Amino acid sequence: xxxxxxxxxxxxxxxxxxxxxxxxxxxxxxxxxxxxxxxxxxxxxxxxxxxxxxxxxxxxxxxxxxxxxxxxxxxxxxxxxxxxxxxxxxxxxxxxxxxxxxxxxxxxxxxxxxxxxxxxxxxxxxxxxxxxxxxxxxxxxxxxxxxxxxxxxxxxxxxxxxxxxxxxxxxxxxxxxxxxxxxxxxxxxxxxxxxxxxxxxxxxxxxxxxxxxxxxxxxxxxxxxxxxxxxxxxxxxxxxxxxxxxxxxxxxxxxxxxxxxxxxxxxxxxxxxxxxxxxxxxxxxxxxxxxxxxxxxxxxxxxxxxxxxxxxxxxxxxxxxxxxxxxxxxxxxxxxxxxxxxxxxxxxxxxxxxxxxxxxxxxxxxxxxxxxxxxxxxxxxxxxxxxxxxxxxxxxxxxxxxxxxxxxxxxxxxxxxxxxxxxxxxxxxxxxxxxxxxxxxxxxxxxxxxxxxxxxxxxxxxxxxxxxxxxxxxxxxxxxxxxxxxxxxxxxxxxxxxxxxxxxxxxxxxxxxxxxxxxxxxxxxxxxxxxxxxxxxxxxxxxxxxxxxxxxxxxxxxxxxxxxx
Amino acid sequence: xxxxxxxxxxxxxxxxxxxxxxxxxxxxxxxxxxxxxxxxxxxxxxxxxxxxxxxxxxxxxxxxxxxxxxxxxxxxxxxxxxxxxxxxxxxxxxxxxxxxxxxxxxxxxxxxxxxx
Numbered sequence: 001x002x003x004x005x006x007x008x009x010x011x012x013x014x015x016x017x018x019x020x021x022x023x024x025x026x027x028x029x030x031x032x033x034x035x036x037x038x039x040x041x042x043x044x045x046x047x048x049x050x051x052x053x054x055x056x057x058x059x060x061x062x063x064x065x066x067x068x069x070x071x072x073x074x075x076x077x078x079x080x081x082x083x084x085x086x087x088x089x090x091x092x093x094x095x096x097x098x099x100x101x102x103x104x105x106x107x108x109x110x111x112x113x114x115x116x117x118x119x120x121x122x123x124x125x126x127x128x129x130x131x132x133x134x135x136x137x138x139x140x141x142x143x144x145x146x147x148x149x150x151x152x153x154x155x156x157x158x159x160x161x162x163x164x165x166x167x168x169x170x171x172x173x174x175x176x177x178x179x180x181x182x183x184x185x186x187x188x189x190x191x192x193x194x195x196x197x198x199x200x201x202x203x204x205x206x207x208x209x210x211x212x213x214x215x216x217x218x219x220x221x222x223x224x225x226x227x228x229x230x231x232x233x234x235x236x237x238x239x240x241x242x243x244x245x246x247x248x249x250x251x252x253x254x255x256x257x258x259x260x261x262x263x264x265x266x267x268x269x270x271x272x273x274x275x276x277x278x279x280x281x282x283x284x285x286x287x288x289x290x291x292x293x294x295x296x297x298x299x300x301x302x303x304x305x306x307x308x309x310x311x312x313x314x315x316x317x318x319x320x321x322x323x324x325x326x327x328x329x330x331x332x333x334x335x336x337x338x339x340x341x342x343x344x345x346x347x348x349x350x351x352x353x354x355x356x357x358x359x360x361x362x363x364x365x366x367x368x369x370x371x372x373x374x375x376x377x378x379x380x381x382x383x384x385x386x387x388x389x390x391x392x393x394x395x396x397x398x399x400x401x402x403x404x405x406x407x408x409x410x411x412x413x414x415x416x417x418x419x420x421x422x423x424x425x426x427x428x429x430x431x432x433x434x435x436x437x438x439x440x441x442x443x444x445x446x447x448x449x450x451x452x453x454x455x456x457x458x459x460x461x462x463x464x465x466x467x468x469x470x471x472x473x474x475x476x477x478x479x480x481x482x483x484x485x486x487x488x489x490x491x492x493x494x495x496x497x498x499x500x501x502x503x504x505x506x507x508x509x510x511x512x513x514x515x516x517x518x519x520x521x522x523x524x525x526x527x528x529x530x531x532x533x534x535x536x537x538x539x540x541x542x543x544x545x546x547x548x549x550x551x552x553x554x555x556x557x558x559x560x561x562x563x564x565x
Numbered sequence: 566x567x568x569x570x571x572x573x574x575x576x577x578x579x580x581x582x583x584x585x586x587x588x589x590x591x592x593x594x595x596x597x598x599x600x601x602x603x604x605x606x607x608x609x610x611x612x613x614x615x616x617x618x619x620x621x622x623x624x625x626x627x628x629x630x631x632x633x634x635x636x637x638x639x640x641x642x643x644x645x646x647x648x649x650x651x652x653x654x655x656x657x658x659x660x661x662x663x664x665x666x667x668x669x670x671x672x673x674x675x676x677x678x679x680x681x
Contacts, residue, residue: 004671533629
């Protein structure tokens with residue numbers, strides 16, 4: 001692993017203690033906005049303020065433990081990267097369902113289930129990607145963003161909540177304007193911590209306008225120091241909620257894998273593709289952190305992508321910073337006054353924070369969807385699933401009239417939209433040819449032919465772009481390497497076979513078998529002999545595919561390239 | 566200059582001659598790359614930067630062209646470096662075990678800063 005020049009402190013390096021501590025504080029400041037998710041969930045469970053405060057302390061302790069699990073590498077668990085743990089919007093919608101349906105026991109039980117599921121899925125990440133292609137992962141993120149925004153608006157606009165006072169509109173406007181203003185026009189640290197600063201300004205505005213009057217007692221009563229002891233621990237399980245929590249667990253696993261890949265790329269100048277050992281270790285730690293949350297009494301957690309982005313921006317990716325983040329979380333969990341202050345957050349401050357967070361989640365989802373070539377099939381999958389997801393929020397009567405076991409699925413935009421997308425994705429596979437033949441009439445047409453063929457088939461199959469690039473290169477390089485041995489009047493005949501997990505390319509050609517050596521020719525051999533160039537071609541083809549094979553059949557040579565998908 | 570699937574453009578930044586390659590480099594146009602670089606080295610250029618940001622892929626014939634040009638530059642006491650070697654193209658360098666056969670210098674700006 002070669003340290004990129006943009007990194008000031010690499011993974012293995014130890015910055016001065018003050019640098020680690022300051023960077024740790026920055027990460028915690030960035031993550032603090034996500035404390036609103038457990039706060040919202042615990043309130044939905046109908047918990048009194050004093051208890052919410054205690055639960056928040058425990059939750060913050062879980063974040064410290066999760067960050068530690070991720071960086072420490074306990075056996076197979078942990079990536080070893082500076083990748084802090086955070087509460088996540090992904091678990092918000094399912095957790096709200098659980099909290100409303102069965103209170104804390106169901107919330108903790110289902111969180112435990114999600115954590116166990118995520119750890120079980122960790123070794124199957126490649127398979128997961130096939131079932132959840134990027135456009136559906138993007139849709140899931142988009143629906144998570146929408147559910148966060150709508151959960152926020154419900155606090156102020158739902159028919160069963162208290163009408164919004166004038167002062168609340170003012171405080172909400174000031175809070176949102178601060179976050180947005182600092183994000184658009186702010187610079188450096190101010191911009192980076194705009195959400196946290198917005199929360200502080202919101203609290204001050206709420207205090208000035210009298211919204212906090214009579215609510216401050218839990219903070220005054222709370223001690224400065226206290227142990228974050230788990231309370232109200234009991235667990236229950238409801239099979240009807242497995243779908244929403246399973247979707248959240250899969251989304252968490254995919255996001256954790258993406259964040260770990262960001263860490264790998266940030267720390268390695270020669271990074272080409274995700275390294276699976278640390279990725280699987282990272283997802284295992286992520287699932288383990290959610291298990292700890294379920295056991296100790298908190299909602300599910302996930303890796304913090306913005307924190308890794310911050311590390312890349314500041315050039316401080318040292319493992320020591322992750323330890324500092326973990327220690328700071330643990331210390332904060334020992335300050336009941338802080339948790340109490342969070343627990344009394346007025347809705348006029350919380351709602352703008354949720355809307356602000358939702359914006360970036362939604363845009364992130366749209367970007368992931370747009371990164372794919374959207375043919376008619378995929379356009380329908382995304383469009384229809386979005387409408388279905390939105391209908392769950394707009395028409396609550398749908399869930400009310402559904403059979404009891406299906407109500408949580410039909411009542412959640414995230415769950416309904418995702419299930420519809422997965423179903424349509426499978427349905428629309430009908431009619432997509434899985435085995436397609438092509439002919440390269442002359443070697444000089446190989447490049448263009450291969451590019452056009454794989455671009456078209458890749459889109460139709462929904463294949464991963466990186467695999468399509470490798471298959472294209474295989475054909476181009478192969479045709480070039482065998483060109484001089486081919487009879488010009490006899491074409492190269494190819495077949496590409498695709499399923500969710502494999503892409504196999506078979507090329508039948510007139511001419512001698514091509515060698516796939518396991519040793520690269522020297523630079524001099526490549527420069528000075530045609531044979532050197534041909535052996536380099538064989539060497540590259542061998543490493544480009546996950547498996548290669550060549551044989552003689554019916555008087556013709558056959559080369560086969562296999563790509564794991 | 567445009568050949569089949571490859572565009573070769575030349576520019577200058579201070580003492581550095583920047584050659585930008587765009588498209589695919591394969592057997593059909595590798596000789597054009599060698600000719601272009603050969604002419605530059607022959608004309609006395611001492612600092613040449615090859616920007617590969619726009620390259621889709623390189624085959625073994627392309628790598629031979631780059632190795633020949635690098636060798637030619639060394640013989641003429643010139644420096645030939647590559648920049649913007651990222652994504653799939655970097656993958657190909659790694660696949661061929663060729664990352665250490667060339668001087669590869671990060672982004673174009675970083676490379677120009679190093680060579681100037």
